[in-house]
Amino acid sequence: MADIIQLLPDHVANQIAAGEVVQRPASVVKELLENAIDAQATSIKLLIKEAGKTLVQVIDNGSGMSATDARLSFERHATSKIRSADDLFQLHTKGFRGEALASIAAIAHVELKTKQEDDEVGTNLIIEGSEIVSQEIVVTPKGTSIAVKNLFFNIPARRNFLKSNQVELRHIIDEFHRVTLAHPGIHFMMYHNGNELFNLPESNYRQRIVNIFGNKTNEKLVPVNEDTEVLKISGFVGKPEYAKKTRGEQFFFVNDRFIKNAYLNHAINSAFDGLLKDGTHASYFLNLTVDPQTIDINIHPTKTEIKFDDEHTLYAILRASVKHSLGQFNIAPVLDFDRDAQLDTPYNYKDKGVSTPQIEVDRDFNPFQEQNNFKEQRSSKQATAFKKQTPSSWDSLYVGLESKGTQSQQEFTSVQFETEEKTASIFNDDKALENSKSTYQLHNKYIVSTIKSGMLVLDQHRSHQRVLYEDFLQHITVKESVSQQLLFPIELHFSTQEIDIINQVKEDLEHTGFVFSNVTKESVEISGVPVSVPASEVSVVLEQLISDIENEVPDSHFSSADLLAKSMAKSLAVKTGQTLTVPEQEHLVNSLFGCKEPNMSPFNKTTFITLSVDELDKKFV
Template identity: 60%
Template structure:
């Protein structure tokens, strides 16, 4: 049998490695920014076009590279960060694998311009698909400039899997946030399609958070600080009342490196237990400084998943630190049962007994008593004694001028939340609510059981789709416009779906870099629900990114129907139950909710008879 195992060509091996390192344009941004930080840069610029598909450029003022280093940096496993295996357990830099530049150069057109401080001229290298097509001496400033053009140009299948420009830009923004927050001592600038997105001067950690997420964030932050022999914990958590539906503002940094840790996230949730509503998530910006030998960051190519030696101790320290900060800054109300009440009593009153107040009443006092002025006018006031007798008999019903009995008018209470389509009550089938979750109604063949929440979701969903399609939604104007605060990334999402929101019935005013003015809302949305609806929309669009207008409209209708529908546990009166049943079966698809779950089931008479066999 002939030999079948052979070595892969370098360009194929590089493309395979690129599949692990470079998943989308945001992956390239992460690697280039981290290289600039490792180069001891104090000022870094990020420039992208078309969501990073056309251009990604990172310019830094770091130490730069010589001509030999510049060319060697594009070889596989070429790195200046480590020299032996033991160095993997004493890492103080971002990149160390030596695969990033080689992987990026294998699937794009790359240009590097770099110069060290000691050299008078620098180096300009051009690479296309791992092949060096040009290298020349160039006059460039100190530092390094990396240009990555036409990402995945030689792998069309991978390029077709990329999302829209807006979605890819959103992922790039997320990576920029992570790097910028981890290094507040470095100045960052971010430009997208020629416009300025972020301009962050060097600052401390708290001010960097405010720079990234807006001025309103400052009032939400509570500092945390704890130093032990295992870990140093510092940073900020957000107050419980600012918990959101989305998980956007949640950051862990281990040794100035952004990490993802569901285990530590659970510790944060445990500290907030009982302080936030179910379904909401607290925001936090937590920095962990540990001994590099106790953390393994080499378990994943993206280096965001790490492994700590003693996670259980770290879990306990983090949870107790957050609880301590919440109590220390009076975020959590506390009762002191051991306070000495004697300390609250003034010294002069220590041995005194309580005095009973005396009350004197003049029974002969009469405000209508005859005075000089009344005597002059000839009018005499009688005594006020027995005044209470004028109210006697009012508890009896008094006959009116007609033959009926006068009754006090009472305010009509209408708890119907659905418009009734029923003309006469005689034609209505009897319904009742079961466990505040199901609506039970009789049919000819047996019994109908409807899930009230899913049924209402279907009704609202088709209604929103119709309004967006024909653009005839009814809007109710707010007497006082609402001003809502969002981050720049959240505002970018709202601007994407603004047209669809207007078709549903929202009316927007001025939009700034941090605020949105809402002047009108759909008739099914109350003023108190606007903030919740907006946060839920942003959360869903962050989790389920949309590529075309149809999927965007569909997601918008689903989110609104899920947020505004009646929930399990809400009591519906009989008219609301009947109206919901009628509207459900008037829908085009009444059997399934917008999320493909059954809205109702039937139990036939035969099914009931079998139970009694």
């Protein structure tokens, strides 16, 4: 039988490797930014077109490469970061495998311009699908400029799996945030379709966070600093009252490398135990510095997961440090054992000695002797001190008591109460209405109502979601809604990315009844809200809407109005555990069966069930 195993060609092997390294344009952004940082760049510019599908370009002022290194950098497993396998446990750089550029070049058109500081001219290299098209000498400034064009041009199936431009841009911005937060000492700029999205100058860590997430973030941060032999922690956590429904502001950096770790995240949640509302997540921006020999980075293709040598110790230190910071800055209640100066001994009595109190005792006192004999045995001085004053006319205290009691008892028995004449009421009595109610609330979760065939049981939360969903969807579609003007406008602060999301759905929000009086880069001023939205719930509704759009951005085949109506209905629907009056229960039942699709909630969950009399009879067989 002939041999059937053969070696793959290099271009096929590169395309397979690209499947691990490059999932979407954000993966290219991450690899190129990390290469620029490893090149000791102090200024890095990121240019994006059509969410990275057309162009991803990174320009830096780093050390640059020679002509030979530029050619060799696109070969598989060619790297300047390690020399032996032992170097994998002494890593101080971002990239080390030598797979990124080779994988990117296999599935895109790549143009590289690079020059070292001592060279007069640089190198221009053009690669298409792992094939080098040209290599020329070019005049270019110091550093490296690498442009990745037409991603997945030779793998159309992979290109079809890319999401909409909004989704891909959000992933790129997430990667940009992770890299820029880890390196506040580098100047970063980002442009999308010619528009500047971020310009982050060199700054300290706190200022970098504020520049990315808005000026309002500054008052939300609580410093965390701890230095031990095992772990060094620095950074900030967010105050509990500013906790969000999303996990977008949770960042762990280990040796300046962004990681995801559910175990360490649990340590943070444990430190915030009892301080957060249900459904909210704390924000944190923490830098962890550990010995490189105690971690293994080479366990995941994207290097976002790290294996620690002793996770339990890190968990305990991290939890204690965060809890200490929250208590130190009066965020969490703590026991204070500090000395109170008001409890100190007064200055005048500080050096005085303690004197024993003198107590005079009559040792001859006998309570069982008669009073006359007792008087004769003690002196006149002692008699004055211990004599008991007995009233001489004690009988007078009880004079007339019996007669008064008899009189008061007679007066009490002779009291008569006035009563009104009972007349027939025109309207139904509240008690009668209570007895004649057609609905009943069970465990503040279900509404039970009677029907001809048996019994109806509604889930109050899901049913109200369906009612609100169809109401909001009609307002958005018809573009006619009633708005309630606010006496004092509400000003809400968001990050640049969140403001961009609000601008995308601003028109649809206005159709539901929101009135935006002013929208800036960091804040939104609202002067009117829909009638069904309380003013206190406006921030909750918008935060939930932003969260839903970030996690489920509508593609071209999906209606943004539908997503908006779903998000608002989820935020404003009656919650499980909320008590409803009888009229509210009846109104919810009637409103549900006035909907077009009463059987299902907007999220395809059952809203009600029916139990016939026959089914109930079978239960008692």
